[in-house]
Amino acid sequence: MITAAPSPLAPVIDRRIYGQFAEHLGRGIYEGLWVGTDSPIPNRNGLRTDAIDALRAIKVPVVRWPGGCFADEYHWLKGVGHQRGAMVNTHWGGVVDPNEFGTHEYFELLNQLDAEAYINGNVGSGAVAEMQDWIEYMTLDSHTEMAELRKRHGREQPWKVQFFGVGNESWGCGGNMTSLHYANLYRQYQTYVRNYGDNRITKVACGANADDYEWTDVVMARAAEHMDALSLHYYTLPTGEWDVKGAAIGFGDADWYETIRRTLMMDTLLTRHGQLMDRHDPAKRVGLYVDEWGTWYDVEQGTNPGFLYQQNTMRDAVVAALNFNVFHRHADRVRMTNIAQMVNVLQAMLLTDGERMLKTPTYHAFALYTDHHDATSVPVRGVLPAHTDLTLSHRDGAYTASAVNYGLDRQAEIEIVLPGAIGELLRSDILTAEQADAHNTFEAPDAVAITGFDAVRIAGDRMTLTLPPRSIVTVRGRVAE
Template identity: 70%
Template sequence: MITIAEAPSHHIDRRVYGQFAEHLGRCVYEGLWVGADSDIPNKNGIRRDAVEALRAIKVPVVRWPGGCFADEYHWLKGVGPERQSMVNTHWGGVVDPNTFGTHEYFELLQQLDSEAYINGNVGSGTVAEMADWVEYMTLDTGSPMADLRKRHGRDQPFSLEFFGVGNESWGCGGNMLPLHYANLYRQYQTYVRKYGEQPISKIACGANADDYEWTEVLMARAAGHMDGLSLHYYTLPTGEWDVKGAATGFDDRAWHETMRRTRFMDELLTRHGAIMDRHDPARRVSLIVDEWGTWYDVEPGTESGFLYQQNTIRDAVVAALNLHIFHKHASRVRMANIAQMVNVLQSMLLTDGPRLIKTPTYHVFDLYSDHQDAEWVDAAADDVDPFLDWTVSHKDGAYTIGLVNTGLEREASASVRLPSAIADVISARVLVGETSDAHNTFDAPDVVTPVVFDGYRVEGETLEVTLPPRAVASLRVSVAS
């Protein structure tokens, strides 16, 4: 029996459904940006089919330009009529033409109706460069940077909600030790100034997975100067970076290891959160999981530095499990950004020139969109199938219940008791894979797509639910007042 509590516990910030778009492989170029002269239908250079699909899942915030790319990105090369190209040394050594820069990013956000989360360059940039970028984006008038923005065609300032001071400073962002970065963070963040009405939330680079010392040092030395602290954790089926495992054609053991390693996110958020609670008991500082998702070996025949992988029902289940964990910890976790939005790692969309498909992960974000800005409701369990996982939220007078069966072979059943008699099942949909690596292709784009879910019955205040194996379901339920 899963018993839903009568009162909500905490708010689920819509930003835990955030996205990440790095200059990496075909994420930005082709995946999002094709240019105004492209034969691919676009609006101001941004492909219309991608925007239409992403708007449907209510993308709340997009992190850009990296990732590792952020700490070699010099923003002035990507503004104005004459762009300066650069070599993307982290991801394939390709030449980035910088045709997608600050103005194009904000054009994308406007089309998506999303907020901005920009990562600044600490690893190879200067304080002055970062300060100039913030001024360029957010100062109305009266400075060389504001005047430069206006000469580039934008009279009004951009709305910059979040600014990350560096990325993975413990690794590709500078190979720093925590105290060194903490001191640099205090210096750099000083110049992320608020010029207009829009406050800018400053995000400090946080830990790599279970590096709890990093969190301890950052919170002790710099908590008063930050609004958020990031965390990165990827699910690797093998746990080994050199041989991560294949995205398709894997065995049962790889499936179960992927589930086990995904659930480690709960321990990470618990332990990092406990450190943050000691330094910030009021939970003013957010924990921002701004890189998460599955990471496999690249698809055969593709460029190793482009991180292109297929996306299966396994990824959908991983996405749902992570979202359940974020909901549980949402009193501290107020943003998360899956890696990445298009054509890279655990993406929402895959493209092949003019063709575009939605991945199983995309469909989970669609199924779970009602959890955005809802109130999380605890749901205690007694004698429930060990392969079943769940999350519950309340918004607009109804409960949204997410259910996952991580089992490979058998159905999972449960009784879900609501606080009062069920008045109506407003909607019920399920995403199922016929095999453990079921996925969509450009020739068969709807192999894994949501369908109406009828595996339940209502008995008073209880839902009796039976979920097929390898499945994610979402039910929206109202109760008698």
């Protein structure tokens, strides 16, 4: 039996924990989101309407752009105005990026999604002045060169930039820096990420790769007072090896459980990085942003290795849900995450093939968790059945329980004693599949999809969920008056 234990100190689950990431990588931007105004694919101002409609349905709160590794070779001036300067995407396939999708197009994407901006600036190969000019171009309402340039390009009013990352993976593709060198550079660059008018930018410092705790300690010690958040990157690889990561489909039971084990390491990472941050920031002013996470497999056969295109199965949905639950448990420090990535890349929400588009099992996992956005976390006590996990939150007079059974061969029953009696069942949904590697294809786009969940019993303040193997369930009930 699990008992819910409300606490006045329980944190709010920031909706930005369900953030997205769209890098100039493979078909993530071009075709996945941007098709241009002349495309036969239905679009609004160049952005494909089917993708936008699907992403709006899962209430995307924030989109990180333009990278990733791409950010530290991106020079923003080539992506504004009528005369765009093409560039070679050296990190991802060596293809030529025409820069058709730049700053203005990004803010159009945000406008259509009703999402916030999280922009990564170029520290690896960019100058301080370049970053300063970009901030002015986007956010300054004045008669300066950059503001006037924006106006000549068709945008009279400045935009709002809520989040700005000063570099990306500076320990690797963003410059191969040491922690001390980056900390000093961060202090310099962030100085010129200024607030203009009523725009207030949350400054994000580049954080660690997985379990590099030394990086967190040094950067926090040297620069915590100058940052509002610190990032963390961690990918789930079934093998743990970058050369042979494992297959997205056709895997065995052992691969399933090893993937789950490596996913749950996120809890250890957040605990230990959080403890180091507490040492330098006991008031928890600085947020921890897991702005790259998700599964990473070997690419699908016959696709460009640099495009990181992979199929998406029930296993990926379970990985997403388990990560959500972990993020909820650390919501006092974790205030944003950004899954990698939104469309056609790694653990994507959507896959496209020309005019066709499908929603992946991961997309449906996000859909199951929308009621947790900006809800108050409710701690739970007790021992869960083997291979299960649970999160609980409260918002607008209702409790939302999301449970995962990641076992492959047996159902599990979870009984929850809530703080109050349930008077009305508002939602009861499940995502499950007969096969561990069940996935959606363009021929069968709804093979894995959300359906109604009827194996729930409510008796006063007791909610009992009977979960089949390989399943994610969300039940929401309004408290009786």
